[in-house]
Amino acid sequence: MNFDLTADQRAIQTLCRDFAENEVKPRAEEMDAQAEFPYDLVKKMADLGLMGLPFPEEYGGAGADTISYALAVMEISRADASTGITLAAHVSLGSTPFAMFGTEEQKQKYLVPLARGEMLWGFGLTEPQAGSDAGGTRTRAELRDGSWIINGTKAFITNSGTDLSGGTTITAITGTDEKGRPEISNIAVPQDTPGFTRSKKYRKMGWKASDTRELAFEDARVPEDMLLGARGRGLKQFLKILDGGRISVAALSVGLAMGAYEEALAYAKERRQFGQPISKFQAIQFKLADMLMEIEHAKLMMLRAAWEKDNGREFEMSASLAKLYSAEVSRRVVNEAVQIHGGYGFMDEYPVSRMYRDQKINEIGEGTNEVQRLVIARLMGL
Amino acid sequence: MKIVVTVKLVPDTNADKRIDPETKRLVRTGVETVLNPFDEYALEAALQLKEKAGGDTTVTVVTMAPENGKEVVRKALAMGADDAVMLSDPQAEGSDVWGTAHALAKAIAQNGFDLVVCGTQSTDAITGELPGMLAELLGVPGLTYLRKLEIDGTTVRAERETDNGYARISAPLPALASVTKSINEPRYPSLRGIMGAKKKTIAVRTLAEAGVGQEIGNAGARTEVTGFETPPARGKGEVYQAADAVAGAQKILEFLREKKFV
Numbered sequence: 217m218n219f220d221l222t223a224d225q226r227a228i229q230t231l232c233r234d235f236a237e238n239e240v241k242p243r244a245e246e247m248d249a250q251a252e253f254p255y256d257l258v259k260k261m262a263d264l265g266l267m268g269l270p271f272p273e274e275y276g277g278a279g280a281d282t283i284s285y286a287l288a289v290m291e292i293s294r295a296d297a298s299t300g301i302t303l304a305a306h307v308s309l310g311s312t313p314f315a316m317f318g319t320e321e322q323k324q325k326y327l328v329p330l331a332r333g334e335m336l337w338g339f340g341l342t343e344p345q346a347g348s349d350a351g352g353t354r355t356r357a358e359l360r361d362g363s364w365i366i367n368g369t370k371a372f373i374t375n376s377g378t379d380l381s382g383g384t385t386i387t388a389i390t391g392t393d394e395k396g397r398p399e400i401s402n403i404a405v406p407q408d409t410p411g412f413t414r415s416k417k418y419r420k421m422g423w424k425a426s427d428t429r430e431l432a433f434e435d436a437r438v439p440e441d442m443l444l445g446a447r448g449r450g451l452k453q454f455l456k457i458l459d460g461g462r463i464s465v466a467a468l469s470v471g472l473a474m475g476a477y478e479e480a481l482a483y484a485k486e487r488r489q490f491g492q493p494i495s496k497f498q499a500i501q502f503k504l505a506d507m508l509m510e511i512e513h514a515k516l517m518m519l520r521a522a523w524e525k526d527n528g529r530e531f532e533m534s535a536s537l538a539k540l541y542s543a544e545v546s547r548r549v550v551n552e553a554v555q556i557h558g559g560y561g562f563m564d565e566y567p568v569s570r571m572y573r574d575q576k577i578n579e580i581g582e583g584t585n586e587v588q589r590l591v592i593a594r595l596m597g598l
Numbered sequence: 599m600k601i602v603v604t605v606k607l608v609p610d611t612n613a614d615k616r617i618d619p620e621t622k623r624l625v626r627t628g629v630e631t632v633l634n635p636f637d638e639y640a641l642e643a644a645l646q647l648k649e650k651a652g653g654d655t656t657v658t659v660v661t662m663a664p665e666n667g668k669e670v671v672r673k674a675l676a677m678g679a680d681d682a683v684m685l686s687d688p689q690a691e692g693s694d695v696w697g698t699a700h701a702l703a704k705a706i707a708q709n710g711f712d713l714v715v716c717g718t719q720s721t722d723a724i725t726g727e728l729p730g731m732l733a734e735l736l737g738v739p740g741l742t743y744l745r746k747l748e749i750d751g752t753t754v755r756a757e758r759e760t761d762n763g764y765a766r767i768s769a770p771l772p773a774l775a776s777v778t779k780s781i782n783e784p785r786y787p788s789l790r791g792i793m794g795a796k797k798k799t800i801a802v803r804t805l806a807e808a809g810v811g812q813e814i815g816n817a818g819a820r821t822e823v824t825g826f827e828t829p830p831a832r833g834k835g836e837v838y839q840a841a842d843a844v845a846g847a848q849k850i851l852e853f854l855r856e857k858k859f860v
Contacts, residue, residue, distance in 0.1 A: 223669050227676060227792045235786055265789030278789035 221283070228269075228284040232291035235264065236299075244296035247425035248570045251417065253378055254425055257299055262333020266292075267306055271315055275323055276331035282460075282522040286467040290518070293471030294478075297574035298425035300471055304464040305374035305426075306330070310337035312460060313385050313402065317445030317453055326382065326404065338376030338384030340405075340431055341454050344369055348587045350387070351451060355433065357388035357403055363437045364390075364403055366411075370431040377414040377429040383407045384431060387450045400450040404442045411436035422574035459532050461582045462539035463525065466518040469542035469578040470511060476546075476553035476571045477507045483557055483566075494556070503552045511549060514542035533595045540588040543578040550575040599655040599749070599771075601644045602711040604702055604732070605637040605674055607667045608722040615722075622823040623692075624722050631670050636717030638677075638784035643747050643777045644715045645678045645785070651749060656680045660705050662690055662698055668800055675795040676787030682798070683709055687805040692816030695723070699731035705808040707736060713754065714774040718743060729776035739769035742776040 221229065239260060247254055261267050270285045271277025285307065293300030314327040314337075329335040346352035355368025366388055376384050383406040390401040405412055415430040445453045481504055484495035494500050517538035524531035553568045554561035561568045579585045609615070609629040616625040641659070648655045659674045661667070662685040671682050685705055693701065706714060714736065719726035733740025739754075741747075745764060746757035754773045757764045759780070787795075805814070812818060840846030854860045 223672065224792060224796070226669070227673065227787065227795075228789065230673075231786055231789070231792065263788065264786055269789060273790075273793075278793055280789060280793065 221287075224280065225284050225287060228280060229287040229291060231264065232266070232288045233294075235260070235266075236291050236295035240292060240299050241295040244298075244567065244570065245564070247296065247298060249564065251419075251424040253427050254299055254302070255379070258302065258333065258336075258380065261292075261303060266303060267333030268311070268331025269307060271311065271327065271331040275315070276328040282463060282525045283519060286463055286518055286522040289464055289467035290471035290474070290515075293468045294475040296425070297468060297472050297571070298423050300468050301374060301423055301426045304461075304468055305339070306333075306336055308461045308464045309339035309457065310375055310385075312457055313339065313444055313453065314404075316457070317402070319441075321441075322404070322444065329382070334380070335382040336375040336378055336380045336427075337382055337404075338373040338431070339454075339457070340370035340373050340376070340384045340386035341458075342371050342373075344371045344430075347371075348584055350454070351398075351400070353387050353389060353398070353400055353451075355386060355388040357390050357401065359390065359440060362440045364388075364440065364442065366403065366405065366433040366436040366438070368433050370433075372418070372428055373431050374426060374428050376427065376431055377417065378427045381407055381427075383409070385444055386431075386433075387454055390447060390450075393448060399448040401447045402444040402450040402453055403438060404444050405433070405436060405438055406442075409436050409438055421576060422570070423577055424573075458582055459535055460525065462535040462588075463518065463521050463531075465578060465582045466514070466521065466535070466538040466542040469539075469546035469575075470515050470518050472571055472575055472578065473507070473511045473514065473542070473546040473549040476550045476568055476575075477504070477511055479566070479568050479571070480504065480507065480553040480556040483560075483568075487558075500556060503556060507549045507552055510545040514538070514545040517541055533592065536583075536588050536591045536595065539583065540585055540592070543585060543588075546575050546578050599647075599651055599653075599712045600710055601647060601655065601657045602706050602709060602714045603637070603641045603644045603657060603659050603674070603679065604706075604714065604716045604728070605641065605659050605661045605671070606634040606717075606720045606722075607631045607661065607663045607670050608634045608720055611635055611721045617826055622826060631667060633670055633673055634717060634720045634722075636719055636721065636779070638717075639777050639779055639781055640715040640717045641674055641677055641679060642782045642784040643744075643775075644713075646782065647713070647715075647747070647749055648678075658683060658709055658711075660702060660709065661685070662693070662701055662705075665802055668802075671800055672795045672798075673787055675798045675800070676791040677785060678787075678791060680798065682800040683808075684800055684802045685805065685808055685810075686802050687815075689805055689813075689815045692819060693814045694819040694821045695725050695727045696731065696820045697814030697818050699728050699735055700812055701805060701808065701810045701814055702728075703732055703735035704810045705803065706732075708809055711736075712771045713749070714738075714772075715747075716774065716776040718776050718778050729774060733774040736772075736774060739773045740776075741767055741769055741773060744775055744777045745780045747775050747777060747781065 265278040268277035269280050273279045289304045311330040357364040357366045385404045389398040391399040393399045411434045413432045418428045484500050487494045521534040521538045550572045554572050613629045644657045657679045659679045659682040665686040716729040741756050743759045744756045745759050748755045752771045755768045
């Protein structure tokens with residue numbers, strides 16, 4: 217048993233903390249108010265190598281491990297959740313499918329620019345009528361004369377419509393299997409594909425500076441070799457991606473909770489009522505103690521899941537537990553952080569106001585709390 | 599060209615500083631150790647010179663610190679320095695600025711150099727004396743408080759900050775330069791740099807190995823801290839109630855003139 221991070225992991229965490237403090241945090245309030253995608257921050261993260269953090273060096277990545285990746289997402293989210301999800305979705309949803317299932321040619325063509333952060337890519341699983349019921353996909357792709365003809369709609373797709381977005385990988389029904397069930401495959405659809413259009417950015421409660429759109433495919437035609445991975449394995453492949461993605465969301469949640477806790481702690485020391493800082497009141501102390509306790513707990517669960525993944529262990533259970541627990545912890549922590557701020561916490565000049573709004577999606581994205589409980593129950597064998 | 603950058607490991611600048619009343623030294627336990635922020639500007643200046651010069655220019659980081667500070671030194675390598683020399687010796691503990699300059703001069707001379715780049719000061723002791731002493735001990739011109747630094751063949755050309763502006767100065771190599779915070783914006787170590795830093799060499803040497811014959815450390819210190827006090831709290835500023843805007847502006851102008859801002 218060893219709780220020490222390696223020198224690399226520590227160095228990467230320190231880099232991300234410094235970067236987040238100096239470059240991201242000062243921008244967070246304005247980015248939220250303007251719902252402005254942070255192209256400059258993406259460029260800087262790309263220059264630092266963060267956008268390709270866990271991918272092999274031969275594909276333009278930095279070759280770092282999952283623990284480093286989780287710490288990076290945690291530190292960025294601590295300063296700003298929108299920037300955190302932009303990074304996390306890029307790495308674990310946009311790029312990982314190419315790394316895991318891509319042919320050598322697909323890796324060269326897509327993973328390399330993605331890992332270098334020169335391009336972003338969407339992950340299109342959710343549809344207006346297929347959310348938690350991801351198998352209820354209605355989007356269809358028909359193979360005709362060496363091309364896939366795609367028709368359907370995808371909803372809530374991160375990084376899908378920025379100036380850097382190169383395309384989106386989707387799930388689509390490509391036929392029926394031997395038992396008569398829909399056969400689902402993954403197809404990578406480049407941005408300039410005729411018939412593939414993106415909606416305007418959604419207006420959202422939180423994560424306002426991240427790019428989220430609805431995608432429409434109307435007879436969108438892509439070459440047959442844009443199939444990613446094996447035909448008919450699309451849903452399994454995407455669920456595999458989501459297992460890793462849960463570590464991302466755990467990191468987003470832990471980071472957000474840390475940010476909110478630190479704001480609350482600083483405010484409690486500064487804010488005076490009844491002749492003393494409110495941090496001297498036991499009611500506030502207990503809140504802060506509970507917040508720290510839960511954050512530490514969630515962080516350990518997140519790191520353990522990442523460690524299991526790095527060490528080739530089964531990590532589905534620990535990733536689901538970490539995702540669910542951290543998401544719920546982030547809710548309790550942001551709630552108390554606003555409470556400690558009193559009326560000021562309701563004002564947008566205080567970061568906890570943004571954090572409160574940014575939090576909710578952690579309990580919904582990449583498997584709702586309820587679906588997470590189902591996943592856990594299934595892994596228990598129930 | 600061989601460029602040497604001196605760095606110091608200091609307690610985290612954002613942490614509260616405490617001085618042990620017994621030893622009269624800064625308490626370093628329980629505080630994270632970081633690269634002296636001023637030295638990051640020196641390293642950045644050296645790396646920019648290297649990038650511009652290309653060829654076989656190398657940047658070597660030289661420091662005197664306990665061996666457990668290796669990880670901090672590695673940050674300098676992650677930022678882009680080629681290798682590092684670390685003087686680590688229990689005998690060096692308690693060195694004053696003269697002792698430090700003496701030991702670093704030996705290590706730098708042993709390594710060889712065309713240009714030494716220093717930060718102006720450290721954030722812990724803040725004496726600001728090291729660059730001058732080091733230039734003297736190395737027997738080379740010392741160009742200090744630079745806001746601009748260029749190499750032109752075998753000449754250093756620089757702009758030295760002064761109270762009223764700056765002075766253009768130059769000196770032949772080999773030379774020593776100390777740079778201020780206005781010279782550049784230090785880079786972050788990239789992930790590639792962090793992962794690559796493991797493969798770079800940190801040569802750890804004892805004082806004897808670096809050829810330091812003179813006794814330094816506590817025993818060799820030529821200065822003694824006799825006492826310390828926290829600075830008095832800053833007094834309240836002067837409040838002037840202006841009758842109207844013109845009178846107010848006049849008062850502000852007088853104040854700025856008096857302080858020689860205009």
